[in-house]
Amino acid sequence: MTESDLRITETFSASCGQAERPLRADAQRNRERVIEAARAAFAESDSVPLEHIAREAGVGIGTLYRNFPNRESLLEAVYAAELISVTTNAEDLLARYAPEQALRAWMARYAEFIAAKRGLLPALKAGSPTGRRTNTRERIVAAIDTIAAAGVSSGVFRSDVDSDDIATLLQGAFFSTTRDDGPDRVARLLDLIVDALLTGEQ
Amino acid sequence: MTESDLRITETFSASCGQAERPLRADAQRNRERVIEAARAAFAESDSVPLEHIAREAGVGIGTLYRNFPNRESLLEAVYAAELISVTTNAEDLLARYAPEQALRAWMARYAEFIAAKRGLLPALKAGSPTGRRTNTRERIVAAIDTIAAAGVSSGVFRSDVDSDDIATLLQGAFFSTTRDDGPDRVARLLDLIVDALLTGEQ
DNA sequence: GAGGCAACCGGAGGTTCCTCCAGTGCACCT
DNA sequence: AGGTGCACTGGAGGAACCTCCGGTTGCCTC
Numbered sequence: 357m358t359e360s361d362l363r364i365t366e367t368f369s370a371s372c373g374q375a376e377r378p379l380r381a382d383a384q385r386n387r388e389r390v391i392e393a394a395r396a397a398f399a400e401s402d403s404v405p406l407e408h409i410a411r412e413a414g415v416g417i418g419t420l421y422r423n424f425p426n427r428e429s430l431l432e433a434v435y436a437a438e439l440i441s442v443t444t445n446a447e448d449l450l451a452r453y454a455p456e457q458a459l460r461a462w463m464a465r466y467a468e469f470i471a472a473k474r475g476l477l478p479a480l481k482a483g484s485p486t487g488r489r490t491n492t493r494e495r496i497v498a499a500i501d502t503i504a505a506a507g508v509s510s511g512v513f514r515s516d517v518d519s520d521d522i523a524t525l526l527q528g529a530f531f532s533t534t535r536d537d538g539p540d541r542v543a544r545l546l547d548l549i550v551d552a553l554l555t556g557e558q
Numbered sequence: 559m560t561e562s563d564l565r566i567t568e569t570f571s572a573s574c575g576q577a578e579r580p581l582r583a584d585a586q587r588n589r590e591r592v593i594e595a596a597r598a599a600f601a602e603s604d605s606v607p608l609e610h611i612a613r614e615a616g617v618g619i620g621t622l623y624r625n626f627p628n629r630e631s632l633l634e635a636v637y638a639a640e641l642i643s644v645t646t647n648a649e650d651l652l653a654r655y656a657p658e659q660a661l662r663a664w665m666a667r668y669a670e671f672i673a674a675k676r677g678l679l680p681a682l683k684a685g686s687p688t689g690r691r692t693n694t695r696e697r698i699v700a701a702i703d704t705i706a707a708a709g710v711s712s713g714v715f716r717s718d719v720d721s722d723d724i725a726t727l728l729q730g731a732f733f734s735t736t737r738d739d740g741p742d743r744v745a746r747l748l749d750l751i752v753d754a755l756l757t758g759e760q
Numbered sequence: 761g762a763g764g765c766a767a768c769c770g771g772a773g774g775t776t777c778c779t780c781c782a783g784t785g786c787a788c789c790t
Numbered sequence: 791a792g793g794t795g796c797a798c799t800g801g802a803g804g805a806a807c808c809t810c811c812g813g814t815t816g817c818c819t820c
Contacts, residue, residue, distance in 0.1 A: 427777095544723055548723060
C-alpha cells in the first residue's frame with residue numbers, strides 16, 4: 357500500500373472525470389505530497405489539524421484547501437484505494453454466495469471498514485461535495501444494486517426497494533452509532549436492514 | 559409557547575435528575591436568560607455563534623458553556639418542551655390506531671419535527687452527553703418501546719427486536735438524509751424500517 | 761448583621777477552521 | 791530563448807470554538 361495504491365487512485369480519478377484538464381506539474385506534485393502527509397497524519401488520529409498536514413507536506417494551507425475543500429474530501433482521497441476495493445467486490449461475493457448471504461457479507465465488510473475509519477463517514481453522505489470527482493457514493497450504491505438485483509430476480513428480495521435507499525439506511529446505521537457501540541450492535545442493525553428487503557417467500 | 563413551556567421544562571428537569579442540588583438564584587436566572595436568547599437566535603438560524611447568544615443574554619461566554627457544554631445541549635434545552643410532547647403521545651396513538659399504524663404515525667410526527675429542527679439531531683444520538691439530564695434519548699426509546707410492545711403482543715411485530723435498535727435506525731435515517739432530500743425520501747426509509755419489524759403473519 | 765466558603769461569573773487567549781488575494785512561476789507560443 | 795497569461799501558491803487574518811482561572815457574590819451560620 358503505497359505505490360500501487362496511488363496508481364489506482366490516479367487511474368480512477370483520471371477515468372471518471374469528464375475530460376478535466378490535467379493539473380499543472382507542480383500542482384500535481386503538491387497534491388500528492390499532501391495526500392501522503394495526510395496518510396501519515398491520519399494514521400495517528402483523524403482529527404489532526406489540517407494546518408499541521410500542510411506544514412508537514414511543505415505546502416501552504418491555502419494549497420491544501422484548494423485541492424481538498426474540506427477534511428472529508430482529503431480523507432476520501434487518502435482512502436480512495438481501500439474504498440474502491442470495498443465497493444468492487446460485489447460480483448465476487450455473488451459468485452460465491454446466494455444473494456442474501458452476499459449482501460450480508462458485503463455489508464459486514466463495509467461495516468468493518470467504516471468502523472476502522474469513522475472519519476470517512478461524512479464524506480460518504482449523499483450529496484456531499486467532494487473535491488475532484490471521486491464518486492464513492494455512487495460506487496457504493498452500484499455495489500448494493502448489483503447484489504440487490506440478483507436477489508430480486510432470484511425472488512428473495514423485494515423488487516420495490518431502491519438501492520439508494522438501502523445505502524442511505526446503511527450509512528445511517530453507522531452515523532447513529534458510536535465507536536464504542538460494539539460490532540454486535542452494528543451487526544444487529546444490518547440484519548434489520550436485510551430483513552426489510554426479504555420477500556418472506558421461499 | 560413561552561411561559562408554560564418553560565414551566566414544563568423546569569418541572570421535567572427537576573423531576574428526573576437524581577436529587578441535583580438546585581442552582582443558585584443568579585445562576586438559575588442566567589440559565590433562563592441564555593435559553594431565552596437562544597430561542598430567539600435559533601429561530602433565525604441554527605448556526606448562530608454561541609458568543610452572540612451569550613452577549614444577547616447579557617452573560618459571559620463562560621457562563622453559557624458551563625450550563626450547556628455544547629451547542630446540542632443548548633438546542634435540546636430550547637426545544638425541550640416540543641421534544642417532550644413528541645415523545646409523549648405514544649399512548650394516545652395506540653388508543654386510536656392499531657400498533658403498526660400507530661408506529662407509522664409516531665415516526666412520521668417525529669420525522670416532521672426533526673425535519674424542522676435538524677440541528678437537534680446530534681443531541682439525540684445515543685450516548686451524547688447533554689448538560690443537565692434531559693434524557694430525551696431515553697424518552698424516545700421508551701415511546702417506541704410502548705408501541706412496539708403493543709405490536710408484539712398483537713402479533714404484528716417481531717418479538718426479537720430491541721426498541722433501542724429501532725430508535726438508532728430511525729435516527730440514522732435522519733442523519734444520512736439532507737434537508738433538501740424531500741419528505742417522500744424520508745417516508746420511504748421509515749416504511750423500510752417498519753417493514754423490518756413486521757412478522758409477515760396476518 | 762457580619763463573616764466565610766463555595767458556587768458562580770466573565771472574558772482573555774489559545775486553537776482550529778477557512779477565505780481571500782497579491783504575487784510567483786509553469787506551460788505554451790513565437 | 792524570451793515573453794505572456796493564467797494556473798497555482800502561501801500565509802495573513804477574521805471568525806468561531808472552548809478552556810481556564812482570578813475575581814465576585816449568593817447563601818448559610820453564628
